[in-house]
Amino acid sequence: MFKAYGLYSHIQANRLRSVLLLASFVALLFALMFSFALIFEALQAARPLDAIVGSAIFDVKQGWPIAIGGAALWFCIAFLFHQAMIDFATGSASVSRKEAPRLYNLLENLCISRGVPVPALKIIDDGAMNAFASGLRESNYSVSVTRGLLDHLTDAEVEAVLGHELTHIRNRDTQLMVIATIFAGIFAFAADLTFRNWNFPYGFSPRAQSSRDDRERGGGGAALAILIALAIIAISFGVSVLIRFALSRSREYLADAGSVELTKNPDAMISALRKIAANPTIPDMPSRMHAFFIESPGVTSETGWLATHPSIEDRIAALVEFAGGGDFTTPSLPQGPEGGELPPPQSGPWG
Amino acid sequence: MFLILLGIAVVAGLWLLSTYNGLVAMRQRTGQAFSDIDVQLKQRHDLIPNLVETVKGYAAHERETFEEVTKARNLAASAQGPAAQAAAESVLTGALSKLIAVAEQYPDLKANANFQQLQSELADLENKIAAARRYFNNAVAEYNSAREGFPGVLLAERFGFRPSEFFNLEEGERKAVQEAPKVQF
DSSP: OOOOOSHHHHHHHHHHHHHHHHHHHHHHHHHHHHHHHHHHHHTSSOOOHHHHHHHHHHHHHHHHHHHHHHHHHHHHHHHHHHHHHHHHHHOOEEOOTTTOHHHHHHHHHHHHHHTOOOOEEEEEOOSSOOEEEEOSSGGGOEEEEEHHHHHHSOHHHHHHHHHHHHHHHHTTHHHHHHHHHHHHHHHHHHHHHHHTTTOOGGGOOOOOOOOHHHHHSSOTHHHHHHHHHHHHHHHHHHHHHHHHHHHHHHHHHHHHHHHHHHHSOHHHHHHHHHHHHHSOOOTTOOGGGGGGBSSOOOSSOOOGGGOSSOOHHHHHHHHHHHSOOOOOSOOOOOOOTTSSSOOOOSOOTTO | OHHHHHHHHHHHHHHHHHHHHHHHHHHHHHHHHHHHHHHHHHHHHHHHHHHHHHHHTTOTTOHHHHHHHHHHHHHHHHOOSHHHHHHHHHHHHHHHHHHHHHHTTOHHHHHOHHHHHHHHHHHHHHHHHHHHHHHHHHHHHHHHHHHHSTTHHHHHTTTTOOOOOOOOOOHHHHHHHHTOOOOOO
């Protein structure tokens, strides 16, 4: 987006990208309003196309405060419900300083160096190597780490991972991704509703009462207008999904960069990423939670535009290019109990 | 038409403004990164008296080496300004590597738990100093690139953004890095 020479400019470029993506959400919201207005106007009296479009634009100009107000209300309600859902989905137990002194000290040192209050520390009992940050309010912030990660990564690498998660918390990425999810939800709801012919529950089904005569006289514009509106709704749903994933990827680059800012050790981040890439899978993790982990815990790999994380190679390339990292080490795979093989992932799709 | 020109002027103005702020921020980062190296170097200074005392307990007659290390440490601790500091620190690293080399010749000393712990702390500090210096050099490279690129080059001279210098390895240090302090078990 703009030329990045090093860590600072890389961070600024990604922040700019995030702002533009969020602004695109708002623009899409206006497109959605316009398409609803189009449908509404088309179902009124029969008119040629440009008259319908003209009325629709007028409606949006009049009605956008109400629409934005409605969206804001939706946001507040959905936001309040999200914290409970996240906690329920991930099921990790909180850990005290006595139980994991090494980990707690690493986290505390990082927090002190930035003057950030220490989030709650949790350990997930899983052989996979992964970590995530969550919490929508300061009292709720937490960083969770799997048992496998603690067992297989060196202190410097664990510190890099903790730095990554701490940066997510400092950048308020948890709140941002929830907002992006809620936004995407609005478009999904609109698309769903429209393509089911506006069948709201309880038999409420707004339809226009125009007569057939009206429609046959000079009013071919209505069908075209509705077609255009449906296209807009479908496309904005698709684009909102893409925006959400692009936002998630951008924040991951920021978190990697932030981890290097905290630890000054890009090599540890690179070797941690290599180790984690070997076994990040946590089965049964709902897909809406994937964005919060350091690497996607999904059983099937995510690639391209629908990926919540940039590929490990891309992330390492960014660290080498902007953070002065050196990709020296060949990955040393953690030794399983058989000695030499990774333990197989927990349970495949068939049991 | 007028509105379009106004819009372009506003965007250009904002672009220059953000470039200026970016240069200021990057210059601050280089300063902060240099201070961070300082933090690690001071920790090394604090470690040395204990190390010297431990080695003295087993190799009391190596007076020359002790004096050299102590003198170098005091010089480094009192040095002012980045150039003088960098020079003094490289002399200190050279003296330290000599001290460790001397200590390697005394098996009793090598087996001493206190000495081993100090040695591993020293190795850890050397790693942290290296990491801090790499970070500093990266910050300097970024700042210099922004200064010389466009539109930084328009603002740099006018607003007094001078180029920064890298933290260079000098002779004593270069030798010391090649024989980094080893931790024995």
